[in-house]
Amino acid sequence: MNDTPGWASPGSAPSDGQKPDASGPAEPADRPGPAQPADQPGHAPQGSGPNWSKEQPPPAQWSAPGNPAGPGQAPPPPPPGPGWGTQPPGGPAGYGGYAGPGGPAGYGGWGSGWGGPPPAAKPGVIPLRPLGVGEILDGAVSTMRTYWRTVLGISLTVAVLTEVIAVLFQGLVLGDSSTDALNDPSATLSELSRAMGDAMLNSTVVFVISLVGTVIATALLTTVTSRAVLGKSVTIGEAWRDARSQIVKLFGLICLLLLITAGIVTVGTLPGVLVTVAGSTGAGVALTVLGVIGAGIVALWLMIRFSLASPALMLEKQGIKKAMGRSAKLVRGTWWRIFGIQLLATIIANVVASIIVIPFTFLAAASSGDGITGWLNSGGPSLGWTFLIISGIGAVIGSTITFPITAGVTVLLYIDQRIRREALDLELARVAGVQGQGPTAPGATPGS
Structure with a gap:
């Protein structure tokens, strides 16, 4: 057995005065040997030495720790106490068994009592190791809960600004327009x-205004979430100073992705439209439907493939092209997993937003001139100031809550993929000052 810490058996280290491969500890120097019985003339009787007690067990009961069972006696049970664990099946009697299944003598029997490697370090909202789905969602919510002043301050500010602009534009510019003819x-x-x-x-x-607000909120919340992983807080001003140099690039990235999506949908539907215009209505409609389905599948695949480009652009200070390349590299081989997590986060965010927005929408309709019945019969809202203001308040509250969830999940997915592929957890542990913890700590089981 070697003398590596954590592998040597307790009490049998080489410093005990014996060789590592000895079967038991050294016996006292003044103990009478087996060839010198206690009643032999010329020898002191047993127990008469200066270091021996007068009350000694009979000679037949003595045995070395490596061979504790005497003739005709059952082996004693392993000693209790922390660190010994349970005796592995098939191990020899004595100190809990040395030869357990799955390893040579001296190694297999020791793992059952130690409980595995130490847990991963967790300086912030997530443990520094590959994450599960629940841990990613919990990390996004924990960031909002722990740093609520900064997170909700950013989300509320962006939501209020964008909604005020949207309400003013709808009320002043689009107020005279009517969709009743539809x-x-x-x-x-x-x-x-x-x-x-x-x-x-x-x-x-409304979509463009919301897009601008989403870009700004995502940029600022990416910085907040990345600091929360290290257990470090950040103010709104610090988040703005860190993100402002990349906001224009982030806006360009999102616009480019939207153009790619629009181009794919256009290419998919164009043949059907041309066939319909040529006079083959039935074939044109069928071809259009197939084109829309195919274009939707391709667009969805590309959106998930480039879904991690936003945090890569913000945290690595990359350009648009390099950020898209980084996202494609990180997503490769785990498309379905990332798609499932993103879909789950989107569903949760939309459900939360709907719970808040729908009551405000009905309240706005009831407060308007036509009432809820008139609003339902008309098939859409009238752009009156009462309706716009009340529904806008609901939209602000919904956006304030959903912005951190969607942005946080995307950032944590990016960090999780880098941990899995690039061992980013080691760098994060170093930056957070928690070296020597987790699976890479000294003495931890290799490969655990």
């Missing part, structure tokens, strides 16, 4: 075209 069977073609144009303009403006 629900009127007797509407003329020009009225339908105008109503569709107003609806598309309204949706586009």
Whole structure:
């Protein structure tokens, strides 16, 4: 048996005065040997030495620790106490067994009582090791709960600014537009075209404003979440100073991904549209449906493939092209796992937002001139100030809660993939000042 700490048996280290391969500890120097009985003339009787007690067990009961069982006696049970564990099946009697299954003598029997390697270090909201789904979701929520002043301050500020801009634009610019013609069977073609144009303009403006707010919130919350992993807090001002140099690139990245998605959908639907215009309505519709399905699958695959480009761009200070390449490299081989986690986080965020936004929407409709019945019959809201303000308050609350969840899950997925592929946990432990903990600590079981 070697003398490596953690492997040598207790009490049998080489410093005890015996060789490592000895079967038992050295016996006292003044103990009478087996060839010198106590009643032999010329020898002192047993127990008469200066270091021996007068009360000694009979000679037949003596045995070395390596051979504790005497003739005709059952072996004693292993000594109790922490560190010994249970005796492995098939191990010899004595000190808990040395030869357990799965290893040579002296090694296999010791692992059962130690409980595995020490836990991974956790300086912040996640342990520094590969993460499970629950740990990623819990890390995002823990970041919001632990650093709520900064997280909710960022989310609330961005949500209020974007919603105020959206409400003012809808109330002042789009207030005179009407989509009633879309629900009127007797509407003329020009009225339908105008109503569709107003609806598309309204949706586009709201989407662009929300996109800008999402980009800014994601940039700032990425910095907060990355610091929370190390157990370090960050103020809103510090997060802004760290992220502002990359915000323009982040906005360009998101716009590029949206253009790629729009291009894929256009390419998928264009053949069906052309066939429909040529006169084959049935074949054109079928081809369009197939094109939309195929384009949607390709777009979804690309969106997940590049879903980690945002944290790569913000944390590694990369350009747009390199950030997309980094995301593709980190996602390779784990597309389904990342897709499942992102889908779960999106569902949770939307459910939470809906629980908040839907009551405010009905309250806004009830407070408007037409009431809930008129709002439901018209098929859409009228852009009155009462409706816009009350529904805007609900949207602000919903965005304040959902921004940290979606941004936090994306950042933690990025960190988890780097831990799995690049051993980022070692660098994070060094930066956090927790070296010597976890599976890489000295004395930990190799490969655990």
